[in-house]
Amino acid sequence: MNKKMDRVWYAVFTVPLLLIFITVVIIPFIIGIAYSFISWDGIPANPKVFVGLDNYATLFQDERFLTSAWNTLKFTVLALISVNVFGLLFSLIVTAGFKTSNLARTLIFMPNLIGGLILGYIWKFIFTDGFKQIGASTGMDSVFFNWLINPEFALYALVIVFTWQMAGYTMIIYIAGINGISEEVMEAAKVDGANLWYRLTRIVFPLLMPSFTICLFLTLSGAFKIYDVNLSLTNGGPMHTTELFAMNIFNEIFGYGNYGLGQAKAIVFFIVVAAVTLTQVVITKRKEVQM
Amino acid sequence: MKHTAKTVVSVLIAVLALAFLSPIYIMLVNSFKTRSELYENALALPSSFSFEYYASAVSKMNFFTVFGNSLYVTLATVVFVIVLSSMTAWMLVRQDHALSKVIFLSFVATMLIPFQTLMMPLMQVMDWIRTNLHIPMLNTHEGLIFMNIGFHAGIAVFLYHGFMKSIPIALEEAAILDGCTKFGVFWRIVFPLLKTITVTVAILDVISSWNDYLLPSLVLSDKGLRTIQLSTFYFFGEFTIVWNQAMAGLTLTIVPIVLFYAFAQKYIIKGIAAGAVK
Numbered sequence: 001m002n003k004k005m006d007r008v009w010y011a012v013f014t015v016p017l018l019l020i021f022i023t024v025v026i027i028p029f030i031i032g033i034a035y036s037f038i039s040w041d042g043i044p045a046n047p048k049v050f051v052g053l054d055n056y057a058t059l060f061q062d063e064r065f066l067t068s069a070w071n072t073l074k075f076t077v078l079a080l081i082s083v084n085v086f087g088l089l090f091s092l093i094v095t096a097g098f099k100t101s102n103l104a105r106t107l108i109f110m111p112n113l114i115g116g117l118i119l120g121y122i123w124k125f126i127f128t129d130g131f132k133q134i135g136a137s138t139g140m141d142s143v144f145f146n147w148l149i150n151p152e153f154a155l156y157a158l159v160i161v162f163t164w165q166m167a168g169y170t171m172i173i174y175i176a177g178i179n180g181i182s183e184e185v186m187e188a189a190k191v192d193g194a195n196l197w198y199r200l201t202r203i204v205f206p207l208l209m210p211s212f213t214i215c216l217f218l219t220l221s222g223a224f225k226i227y228d229v230n231l232s233l234t235n236g237g238p239m240h241t242t243e244l245f246a247m248n249i250f251n252e253i254f255g256y257g258n259y260g261l262g263q264a265k266a267i268v269f270f271i272v273v274a275a276v277t278l279t280q281v282v283i284t285k286r287k288e289v290q291m
Numbered sequence: 292m293k294h295t296a297k298t299v300v301s302v303l304i305a306v307l308a309l310a311f312l313s314p315i316y317i318m319l320v321n322s323f324k325t326r327s328e329l330y331e332n333a334l335a336l337p338s339s340f341s342f343e344y345y346a347s348a349v350s351k352m353n354f355f356t357v358f359g360n361s362l363y364v365t366l367a368t369v370v371f372v373i374v375l376s377s378m379t380a381w382m383l384v385r386q387d388h389a390l391s392k393v394i395f396l397s398f399v400a401t402m403l404i405p406f407q408t409l410m411m412p413l414m415q416v417m418d419w420i421r422t423n424l425h426i427p428m429l430n431t432h433e434g435l436i437f438m439n440i441g442f443h444a445g446i447a448v449f450l451y452h453g454f455m456k457s458i459p460i461a462l463e464e465a466a467i468l469d470g471c472t473k474f475g476v477f478w479r480i481v482f483p484l485l486k487t488i489t490v491t492v493a494i495l496d497v498i499s500s501w502n503d504y505l506l507p508s509l510v511l512s513d514k515g516l517r518t519i520q521l522s523t524f525y526f527f528g529e530f531t532i533v534w535n536q537a538m539a540g541l542t543l544t545i546v547p548i549v550l551f552y553a554f555a556q557k558y559i560i561k562g563i564a565a566g567a568v569k
Contacts, residue, residue: 006386009473013382017375017444018394023420024441025401028412035412098301104308106556111312113548113559115502117520121527121541122318125534130317130333137332164314169563176564214567225405228504232527249407250505263411270408277403 036264041257048260055264064240065265068248075155075162075244076223082163083219084212087170092200094171095178105175109168116165120232123161124148127233151241154234158242161229166222170215177211178204209288216280224273245269315545322538329535344539348526352540356515357522358547364432364507364518365500368439369493372447375440376492377485380451381477385460395452402445406505413438414509428510435510439500447492450566454488455481487565494555494562501548519544 036055040048059065090108094101111119127148135144147153181204189199227246230236236243236251243251249269253262321329322344323337348354383391417428417438428434458481466476482489504520511517517525526540552559 010382010386013378013473013477014394017379017440017448020375020437020441021398021444023416024413024438025404025409025445026397028409028416029401029404031415032408032412035415093304093307098297098304100301100305100308104304105560107308108311109560109563110315110549110552113498113502113552114545115504115520115548117502117504117523118541118544121523121537122314125321125333125538126314126317129330129534133330133333164311172560172563173567176567218567221405225407227407228502231504232524246405246407250410253411259411266405266408266411270404273405274403 032263033267035260036267038260040259042253042259043257051260055261056268058261059265059268062261064243065248065252067240068243068245071155071242072224072245075158075226076220078156078159079162079166079223080216080219082159083166083170083223084215086163086167087215088174090167090171091174091178095175105171108171111164112166112169114165116226116228117232119161119165120229123157123164124233127157148234149238151238154238154242158226158230158233161233162223162226165229166219170219173215173218174208174211177208181207206287206289209284213281213284213288216284217277220280221273221277224276318538318541318545321535322542324535326533326535344536345543348536348540348543351536352522352526352543353514353517354522354543357517357519360432360516361501361518361520364435364439365497367432367436368443368500369496371436371440372443372496373489373492376444376447377451377482377489378477379444380448380455381481383448384452384455385463395448398445398448402449406442410505410509417510430510430512430516432511432516435507438506438510439503442506443496443499446495446566450488450492451485454485458484490558491562491566494559495566497551519547 037050037052038048039051039055040046090104094105094108128146131144132146135141138144147157185203186199189203194202225246226244227250230242230244230247234242236247246269249262249265252258252265256262317333320335320337321333323340323342325341328335328338379394383395414429417434420426420428428437462480463476466480471479502520503518504524507518507521508524511521523540523544527537
């Protein structure tokens with residue numbers, strides 16, 4: 001009797017969320033795999049033709065897709081380095097015990113709350129007009145020009161905006177990690193005469209490995225999936241040089257109406273994101289040390 | 292001597308942090324400038340404060356309506372995510388059998404799926420529900436809230452699950468002996484103990500639903516239903532960019548977030564740290 005009631009309560013507590021979760025995540029994922037084997041233009045009246053692996057063969061010959069893959073890779077590597085270097089640097093400054101630390105922490109985190117779309121628009125103005133004006137008035141127009149219309153610099157502009165968005169977030173996580181390192185260990189090292197660099201590389205960084213695992217994971221998956229900032233800052237231009245993975249998939253499906261091909265790209269995207277992030281987590285987890 | 296050095300570094304740190312926010316300064320000062328002033332010097336303070344561009348941005352963005360829409364979607368999402376995920380996580384922890392493990396693992400594993408992998412089939416599923424079950428999933432706020440709950444469930448269950456293990460079971464057993472139902476045990480005894488992690492879940496959810504653009508852009512097509520993010524997008528798309536008006540529009544969208552941050556700053560920063568370490 002009691003067992004039966006337990007089961008009833010179990011269902012009462014879990015079924016509502018499970019129902020939503022299955023409808024929104026599980027079923028779309030499964031039929032998403034099926035869609036990647038058909039050719040369809042998205043119009044309900046038109047037939048869905050089974051084409052087997054054709055979509056997968058096509059996407060590897062799709063130059064724009066391969067370019068977007070290469071751009072995404074370049075962007076992700078640069079963003080990964082930039083976000084974490086700045087995040088770590090800020091966290092070290094903010095935990096050094098100065099009076100204005102709390103203010104700095106609060107301000108530096110703020111861009112993260114604003115939202116990618118809006119951040120992109122703010123920077124669009126800075127790059128198009130702000131940079132042009134600075135260049136004209138200082139004469140340094142080889143550095144300060146409109147980065148967004150230059151095929152090479154537009155991607156770096158994207159890295160800058162993403163760094164501005166994410167550095168504060170990783171800073172918060174690094175701060176939590178640094179605060180977890182015991183004072184005694186640091187004191188002992190100081191007494192033994194270890195200099196700042198030695199203390200950082202031999203004590204702080206190894207003990208921060210769990211924070212590295214999380215921050216690298218968050219920046220890696222965030223950079224791979226970036227869409228909002230991409231849309232508002234460059235919209236993929238100039239000449240598709242900043243069209244990243246996520247945007248290419250969106251355009252293939254909803255822009256050109258190639259539902260099957262676009263979905264095949266989306267599945268490849270999932271496999272790449274899952275493989276890369278899981279590999280990173282396994283590698284950095286292995287490097288974590290116990291105190 | 293040492294004291295002065297410390298003050299100097301403190302000031303430098305404050306200056307660094309303010310410099311970090313200079314894009315916001317640029318947005319703010321240019322929202323008050325006239326066209327010619329803006330093109331003369333984008334970095335200078337405005338010579339006169341004109342709220343003209345704010346007025347036109349408010350009306351063109353339909354600001355108060357879209358603010359209300361965003362607020363409704365965000366609040367409803369957060370409340371449902373908290374209620375449903377905490378209940379689910381509790382059962383998964385307390386009745387720890389094979390089924391619970393499978394359910395928990397699917398919540399965690401699917402966190403790896405990028406939204407772009409799901410967006411097209413999701414729209415097909417929602418369209419199917421609309422035509423066959425006559426539930427209006429597309430082009431309604433409630434449909435968007437339903438989908439938000441599904442996408443936020445994974446991380447919320449994961450966070451609650453991790454936290455729940457630290458809650459002693461003895462209290463719950465005592466309440467059961469006193470004749471409390473499971474419902475009573477959860478809401479009266481367990482849920483209040485989850486406060487820390489509930490704050491974290493709430494903050495992560497507020498940020499992600501308030502700032503979401505892609506899902507609302509797929510779900511909502513009526514102009515009157517637009518959220519702040521959608522309306523910002525159309526605001527920039529519909530008019531050739533008049534930068535001072537655009538800056539006024541952006542400033543408006545940021546004001547609610549800055550106010551929220553000013554009030555909940557301590558919890559937000561703590562919540563982010565707690566959410567990441569779990």
